Each structure stands twice: as C-alpha cells, then as structure tokens.
C-alpha cells in the first residue's frame with residue numbers, strides 16, 4: 328500500500344498556517360507592553376490542561392495553533408517584555424525570530440562545509456564580527472553554541488586540552504565568588520573535582536580581589552599544584568561587575584595560565600565607548616564567552632565561544648570517523664562539527680546575521696547604550712528617595728537596591744524584599760528578581776531591553792515602593 332500521509336500540508340495549507348503563525352507573532356510583539364509581563368500556573372493546572380496520550384488521529388493545524396497560543400504560550404513570563412527586569416532578560420527581536428523559522432525550515436546541517444557552505448560562511452563572518460567586537464586578533468576563531476553555559480564549558484575544555492592534556496588532576500581554576508554557576512558546572516562536567524575550583528573573595532565592588540588571586544596562585548604552586556586557568560567576569564550576573572582584567576591578564580601571562588573571560592552577559596557592552604572602557608583587558612583573553620541571546624537581542628539559543636588561537640578549537644574537538652570522511656576535505660573548508668561538542672547543529676548564526684543586516688550595527692549600539700542609560704536613570708531615581716538604599720550602582724545595565732524599612736531586623740528585611748518582588752509579579756506590571764549580596768537579599772533591575780522606556784522604570788519603582796509600604 329502506498330504511503331498517502333507524508334507529513335505534508337498542501338501549499339495552500341502551509342501558507343495559511345504560516346500566516347496564522349506570523350499573525351500571532353506580530354500580535355505578540357506589537358502588544359507586548361500592554362500585556363502582563365508574567366502569567367504563572369501550578370503544575371496541577373498545567374497537568375490538567377496538557378497531559379494526554381499522543382493523539383493517533385489528526386487534529387488539524389488550526390486547533391493545534393490555537394491551543395499553543397492559549398495553553399502553552401499564555402502561561403509564561405515574557406523575557407522580551409519591556410518590563411521584564413528579572414535575571415537576564417531575553418529581549419529577542421522579530422527578525423531574529425523569523426531567522427530561526429527560516430533556519431528550522433531550510434534545516435542546513437551546520438556541522439559540515441560540504442553540505443552547507445552558505446550557512447558555514449555566514450557563521451564564520453558573524454563569529455568574526457563578535458571576535459572584532461571583543462578585540463581579539465584576526466587569527467582568533469569561534470563558534471555558535473547554545474548559550475553562555477556551553478560557551479564556558481567549551482572554553483574550559485579547550486584550555487584544558489591546550490595547557491594540561493590528559494593529566495589534569497593537580498590543576499586549579501580560579502574565579503571570583505560572583506562567577507556564574509555555569510563555570511562550576513562546566514568544570515564538573517569536564518571532570519575537575521570541586522576542590523580544583525577556587526572561588527575567591529571580591530572587593531567592595533564585587534570584583535575579583537587581585538591579592539586573593541595572587542595569594543591563591545602562589546600558595547597552590549608552592550603545594551605542587553598547577554595553577555592553570557583564571558575565569559574573569561566581564562559583567563557578573565548579580566551586579567554587572569567587571570573583574571580587573573588587565574591585571575588578571577598580566578598574572579596569567581606571568582604564570583602561563585589560561586585567561587577565560589565570561590562575557591556571556593556583559594561583553595556586548597563593548598559596542599559602546601563607555602562599555603569598551605569598562606571592559607578594558609578583555610582583548611587579552613585566551614577565550615571569551617558572549618551571548619547574543621542576551622544583550623544582542625536574539626531569541627534563545629545564541630551563545631558564542633571565541634578562542635584567541637583559532638586552531639585550538641579544532642585541536643580539542645576534531646574526530647573523523649569513517650562515515651564523515653567524505654566531508655573532511657580541503658583545509659580551508661570549515662567544518663564546525665570539529666570546533667565543538669555538537670555534530671548535528673542548527674544554524675544559530677543566521678538570527679544575529681539577519682538582525683545586523685536588517686537594522687545595522689548602529690541600531691544595536693544605540694540599543695545597548697540605552698540599556699546602560701536606563702539602569703543609570705533607575706539609580707538616580709532610587710537615590711532621590713529615602714525609601715531606597717542603592718546597594719550597587721548601575722553597571723552594564725544592572726542596578727541592585729534594597730527597600731529601607733526602619734525597625735525590621737535582617738531576616739525581616741530579606742523577607743520584605745522577596746515579598747515585594749512577589750507582589751510585583753502578582754500585579755503583572757513588571758518582573759524583578761532578587762539576589763543575595765554579602766548575605767543580604769537585594770532587589771535587582773536588569774535593563775537591557777531597548778523596548779523599555781524611562782517611564783517603565785519609574786512606574787516599576789513607584790509600584791515597588793507602594794508594595795514595600797503596604798507589606799511592611
């Protein structure tokens with residue numbers, strides 16, 4: 328019997344489905360500011376709505392798309408919402424979303440030049456833009472990965488391969504106690520023991536203390552251990568702090584250590600003059616993580632790992648089994664499968680490439696500068712009111728602060744900040760997250776979305792203050 332259901336729609340149906348999807352997306356982007364920033368649901372509610380065996384009979388695309396809109400995408404927070412200030416927002420843009428749709432539809436195999444030279448060249452070019460942005464030399468190379476976590480893991484794998492080879496039991500990695508947890512997870516995945524990662528103290532600005540780093544390296548070397556890698560932050564997740572990269576680079580050079588810069592969040596600030604000043608020393612790194620799905624306005628997943636010695640990625644990851652020999656051809660052909668962990672990989676570069684083509688780098692530069700300015704405006708607003716204590720000043724689009732409430736003890740104050748955040752989320756107007764600095768719970772605004780207005784920030788702080796008053 329011939330197969331009569333080939334998982335295909337007619338051209339007319341494809342168009343109709345495509346138009347419906349695009350209408351939904353356009354509606355989403357053009358009404359974001361009027362929508363609640365978050366809608367939550369319990370596990371029980373979601374089970375009731377979505378738990379089912381897979382249907383054997385077709386339900387058709389109309390009903391399915393409607394259901395996605397109603398039951399899948401309604402109960403969620405919107406990371407691209409102008410008042411999503413929590414964690415690191417995901418201020419994706421429409422062009423990037425359409426690029427993802429194109430990449431999914433054409434589905435190039437972005438692991439081998441032979442089968443997708445166009446996508447491979449776009450990836451080479453786009454990586455090179457990020458390489459230049461971060462100040463690495465032309466000989467540097469890189470690849471798109473899922474995000475900052477994978478970029479950090481990949482960089483650590485390259486560092487280990489280059490500096491240690493197979494024998495890494497005595498090696499030590501250094502970073503500040505403000506470093507993103509993905510560094511620790513990456514080290515763990517790579518087989519480093521917990522005692523091989525030194526989380527060092529920070530100064531009053533939450534930057535890695537050089538005396539602690541120098542002391543740690545000297546002490547470990549004296550004990551016969553192998554100081555091997557320093558992970559420097561180019562914008563911590565908590566406060567946007569930048570570690571003293573020129574000094575770290577000097578120390579790494581002096582001791583033959585690898586310098587990795589986690590710029591997953593902050594490296595994009597190098598688009599602006601002020602950002603370049605703040606990130607001085609990043610260009611001396613051996614490797615850098617930068618996430619285009621954060622401050623370069625792409626849909627998730629769009630991270631990038633850059634390595635000063637471009638050949639190091641291939642040296643670390645390349646394996647050519649017999650079934651891939653056909654595509655292992657001329658040396659100028661780049662097979663990105665050799666430059667990281669993934670063999671089959673999607674075409675992540677397209678979204679950033681298309682965004683830059685459509686809007687131009689000046690627009691991205693202005694958008695990054697706007698995010699920096701908004702956090703500064705928030706800081707000014709906070710300083711103008713007795714209700715607030717600024718805990719860390721605006722740095723790379725992040726400001727942290729705390730509601731003042733005389734008479735409450737430390738635990739009560741911590742609890743109040745968390746309850747204010749929950750009340751704001753419940754209200755639906757804006758979303759913030761808390762973090763902990765020096766044992767104290769603080770509120771944190773991350774303002775990297777170019778859709779956000781100064782009024783959005785002002786009104787968010789006004790509501791927060793009201794919740795603080797009411798809850799105390």
Ligand SMILES: Cc1ncc(COP(=O)(O)O)c(C=O)c1O
Pocket residue numbers: 415473474475476477507509562563564589590591592593618630
């Ligand atoms: C500084 C930093 N590094 C790494 C990561 C991890 O990135 P991802 O969530 O893309 O894996 C983050 C995420 O917020 C981050 O802020």
